[in-house]
Structure formats: structure tokens, C-alpha cells
Amino acid sequence: MNLFEIEALGCSRGSFQLQIPGWQVSAGEFVALLGRNGTGKSTLLRVIAGEIKATTGQLTLHGKSLSAWQGRARARHLAVLPQASDLNFGFVAEEVVALGAIPLALNWRALEAAIRRVMEEADCMDLKGKPYPQLSGGEKQRIHFARVLLQLSQAESAPLLLLDEPTSAQDLKQQHHILARVKHLSETGYGVVAVLHDLNQALNYTDRCTLMQGGNIVADGPPEQTLTPTNVSEHWGYPVTYAETASGQRLLC
Amino acid sequence: MPACWRNCGPLRPDPSQQITMSSRIPLMPSVVALAILLVIVCLASIAMGVVKVPIGQGLLSIVDRLSGSSTSDLSDYQQAIIVELRLPRTLLAVLVGVMLAQCGAVMQGLFRNPLADPGIIGVSSGAAVGAVLAIYFSPAGETWWTVPMAAFLAGLICTLLIYQLARGPLGTSVLVLLLAGIAVSALAGSIIGLITYVADDTRLRDLTLWQMGSFAAADGTRVWLALIVAVMLFIRFQHCAAPLNALLLGEAEAQHLGIDVERQKKELIILVALGVGLSVACAGIIGFVGLVVPHIVRSIAGPDHRSLLPLAALGGGILMLGADVASRLLIQPAELPVGLLTALLGAPFFILLLLDLKKRL
Numbered sequence: 001m002n003l004f005e006i007e008a009l010g011c012s013r014g015s016f017q018l019q020i021p022g023w024q025v026s027a028g029e030f031v032a033l034l035g036r037n038g039t040g041k042s043t044l045l046r047v048i049a050g051e052i053k054a055t056t057g058q059l060t061l062h063g064k065s066l067s068a069w070q071g072r073a074r075a076r077h078l079a080v081l082p083q084a085s086d087l088n089f090g091f092v093a094e095e096v097v098a099l100g101a102i103p104l105a106l107n108w109r110a111l112e113a114a115i116r117r118v119m120e121e122a123d124c125m126d127l128k129g130k131p132y133p134q135l136s137g138g139e140k141q142r143i144h145f146a147r148v149l150l151q152l153s154q155a156e157s158a159p160l161l162l163l164d165e166p167t168s169a170q171d172l173k174q175q176h177h178i179l180a181r182v183k184h185l186s187e188t189g190y191g192v193v194a195v196l197h198d199l200n201q202a203l204n205y206t207d208r209c210t211l212m213q214g215g216n217i218v219a220d221g222p223p224e225q226t227l228t229p230t231n232v233s234e235h236w237g238y239p240v241t242y243a244e245t246a247s248g249q250r251l252l253c
Numbered sequence: 254m255p256a257c258w259r260n261c262g263p264l265r266p267d268p269s270q271q272i273t274m275s276s277r278i279p280l281m282p283s284v285v286a287l288a289i290l291l292v293i294v295c296l297a298s299i300a301m302g303v304v305k306v307p308i309g310q311g312l313l314s315i316v317d318r319l320s321g322s323s324t325s326d327l328s329d330y331q332q333a334i335i336v337e338l339r340l341p342r343t344l345l346a347v348l349v350g351v352m353l354a355q356c357g358a359v360m361q362g363l364f365r366n367p368l369a370d371p372g373i374i375g376v377s378s379g380a381a382v383g384a385v386l387a388i389y390f391s392p393a394g395e396t397w398w399t400v401p402m403a404a405f406l407a408g409l410i411c412t413l414l415i416y417q418l419a420r421g422p423l424g425t426s427v428l429v430l431l432l433a434g435i436a437v438s439a440l441a442g443s444i445i446g447l448i449t450y451v452a453d454d455t456r457l458r459d460l461t462l463w464q465m466g467s468f469a470a471a472d473g474t475r476v477w478l479a480l481i482v483a484v485m486l487f488i489r490f491q492h493c494a495a496p497l498n499a500l501l502l503g504e505a506e507a508q509h510l511g512i513d514v515e516r517q518k519k520e521l522i523i524l525v526a527l528g529v530g531l532s533v534a535c536a537g538i539i540g541f542v543g544l545v546v547p548h549i550v551r552s553i554a555g556p557d558h559r560s561l562l563p564l565a566a567l568g569g570g571i572l573m574l575g576a577d578v579a580s581r582l583l584i585q586p587a588e589l590p591v592g593l594l595t596a597l598l599g600a601p602f603f604i605l606l607l608l609d610l611k612k613r614l
Contacts, residue, residue, distance in 0.1 A: 046505075049505070049508075050508060050509075051508065070511075071511035072511040073511070074511055075510050075511030076511075079509060080506075082503075082505070082506060085502055085503060086503065087365075087501060087502060088365055088366060088367060088501075089365075089367060089501050089556035090551065090552075090555065090556055091501075091556055091557075095555065095557065096502075099498055099499060099502060099510070100510070102496075102498070102499050102510045102511065102512075103510055103511040151510065
């Protein structure tokens, strides 16, 4: 059984139409949503997250309709890392991470240990006691990464993690750190869907790439099949070729 | 993984970066300290005023009234002042302070804006219109129940109206909600102005006093009503504390954390309407308590609603009653309307907050 499934999804937002006859994510799979701006990647992510109601169609998580899930149980199995999140109140970083425990049942001691673990995983332990509003964009994003890791830490079956441009605010080292963490999570059974803009990141870290255009899925498959120079040149309207690094890694440039 | 390239120096030179979670004031000791302070202010409120009474004797006369004994040495006249005037007044001031401070904290959380005040969504103004209409139209003997009732109902209707106005296909827009609040306040202001303009002299005096806020009219009915609502609000708000924390992140994020955002917002708005509407009905328009108290508590104990709400409740009671005692003592033998006093203290506080905000932008 697939971890997550979409059937005959239709969703209209003004003049924009999202239409997906069928699409799924299985446990342990790292899927990239790719496409030019305004092709429906973020809309699809928001439909999966439940922020936007689909006009028609079925969304199922672990074989159960997404709307039939009880709120807290759903939150333990489906988490979203937003691109940016404003918070005007003087929480310290650690307290923001602790908000991820709202759908969980943890006692105080277990919570403290869990917070430490996810903050180390997200490489933001050094920000622990700093006031959140004073952090940089990238630091805030890592705090939220720790928060969603905490939120999914009590899932009874494989959880689905949605990432909206998880590397957009990060420096080079952190970009690769986060993607490596996410890749590792998918290897331990998490289903991961990430909106990415850097095609080389998609090529090197993900298991599958879903290409979107005009609200439709136009290509879906392993990265080396979907991200061919021909496909990329056609969809993005920018000519690219493959290059190979000394270590044998393929890059689009 | 050592990350020394990020630890080489402070990110921004700001002393407040030293704050850590463990440096937050722990909840239980603060609750106890504030509770003791509240009791002290209550005793002062019973003893102080134009007629001064020893605290012990004052308490004895309350015990006498409750148990039917006669242990107090006070004269009947003094006992009547304590039991029939000061006791209900003290209790009402505390209850209204408790409600207003909590409603302020909740409103600020709901709007994700530390400068929001319950007044801004139009509840105060709406309730005020109800009360003013009741003062003007109902016979003098009936105002004891028509004013609270009308204020509460008008506040609730007003809030629901604003909420429906602000509701769109994507949920409630905070911006539209705020603008609707401003529009309703303007409309309410003009209705109140109109009634004030056509009112006769005795009613005008009632209206003016009431608009400035006062606990002088405290009686058993109002105290009981306020007690029931305050207890109910306190319990419900405690249940809403974790969802409110999540809402601070944003509505989408709160929904991702498993919270039924629309239902939660509706409940909070109705509760705030109830608290503010009843406060306006019982004591008139008293501003800034809902702004000042939560702000001070946040700066000491952090923005977590699980500690913010109980501490704000206690702080609100202390501030409100303290202001009432001061309003009785400042220009003896007359007394200041307490709403005037809170506005005198609260408005500069608000301006300081604005200046601070401007500096940070």
C-alpha cells in the first residue's frame, strides 16, 4: 500500500487549474516536485497539507481519506516545513521547537530529550536559547526543521514530510546538511515530498522527480530519466547539458 | 558536529540574546507571589477609602454577614459600607481585571500581534452601543439588568457580525477583521455620540460616568454574573492555551499541527466577546488593561499561553483593583472614574511600545 495517494484530483484557484489523475508516494521515497514558477508545485503541496481544499478527487494517507484523519493523529503523520514563518512573539528557539510537541503525548523529561535530539539533527543546537525573532532566515528555517522532526517523532506508521523549498534560505553547507538529513529520513521509511528549485540537488538526492507544468504532471520518474538535458531544456526553456565531475557525479549545467 | 565557523562571534550585539528557556521565571512561584499580592490589594481595598476601617475588623464584619454572628466592633454604618459597598466593588474589580487581561492576551495571540487590544475587534464599542441604548431607552428602575444584558448581547452580535464579514473562502483574514473592527468602532462611536447629544441631563451624567468606566455601581448581581463568566473563561482559555501557542506560528502551521483552526478561532472570538461584553456591562469602558498586563507578563515569563494566561489573570486582577483603590484615594472625598486612570497610565505605555517597535523596524 502506498503511504500517500492522490486520485482524480481537481482544484481550481481563480484561473489556475490543478489536475492530477493519479500520483503517489511510497514509504521510504524522496520525491522532488519540480517545475517553473507558477506551475502548481506549491499549490499541490498545500493541497496535500490540507491548507487548500480540493474541488474533486481523493487524497489518502495510509489508505484512509485525509479528511477522515483526526487532527492530532494526522499531525503525527504529516508535517510541513514552511518556506518561511513569521513569529512576532519573543519565544526562544528551543520553545519554537517545542511547539512541534503539541500533537504528541510526551512527559516533560522525554520532551526535553526529544528537543535536544531533533535540534542536534537539524544542526541548530547552538541556537537553543536565542530569541527566535532575532535569528536569520536560514536559522529560523532550521529551527522549524527541528520542530517538524519533533512533530513526526511519535508516528505509529511511516510519516509523510512535506518541504517547501527547504534549502532556499540556507548556505551551501547547510543546504547539503539538510538534504542529507532528509535523504537519511527517507531511508528510514519516511515519505518525503520537497519543492526544489536546484535541479542538481534533485538529481543527486531524490529517488523520484515529478515535473509539473500548467497544473499538470508532465513527467514522473527517477531523476536520471526525468531530468535529461532534453527534458530540462524543453520545460525550463533554458539549454543545459550534462557535465561529469572528477568523482563521477553528474551535473546539469 | 562542531560548527565553529558559526560560533566565532555574536550574530548581533544584543544583550537579550542571553535569555534561555531556563532563565524564564518558573510558573508556580510566580502564581503564588501574585496571589499573595492580590490578597494584599484586596485587604487594602476593603480597608481604604473615605471611611477608613481597620482591616481585621473589616474582615470580621464580612464573616459576620456570612455566618450571622456578631464578632465585629464596627458600627452598623461602617459594616454596611464594608459589606454592601466595598466587598462587591473589590470582587467586581478583580473579576473584570481577570477577564480583561486574559481576553487581551487571547486577542493578541489570535491576531499574532502583541499590540492588539480587545477593543480593536469592535467588541468594546459594540457592547458600549448596547449599554448606551439600554441606559437611554429603559425606565430608570430597570437598568440594573437591561444594561448588562444589552451590552453583552450587542458585544456578541457585533463580534459575530465582524467575524462573518472577515470570513472568506480561505479562512478569516486578520487584516479584514481588523478593518471591520475599525469600521464598527467608528459606527458605534457615532451612535453613542448621537445618544449623548439627545440625552437629558440626568441620563447624560450616567452615560458620561459609564463611558469613563467605574466600579462604583458594583452590586451582588454583577458580581455573581462576573464570577460565573470569569471562572468559565479561565477554564476554557486554559484548554485553548496549546492551540493558541500553535496559532502564534500562523494559521497554516497551526492546522499542520493538528488544530481545527476555524473552530478554535470561533470559540476564542465568542469567549473574548463574552468576557469583554460583560466587563463593559459591569464597569463601563476600561481600556489598556488587556494590553498592559499581558505585555508585562510576556516580558517576564515568555509568550507561552500556558503560563501567560494564568499569570495575566492574576496580574489583571491586581492592576484593576489597584487602579480602583487609587481612584478612590487620589482626590478624596470625590473619586476618579477608574477608566480615566487606566487610560492615563495605559496610553503612554502604548506609545512607548510603539516607539520600541519603530526602533526595531
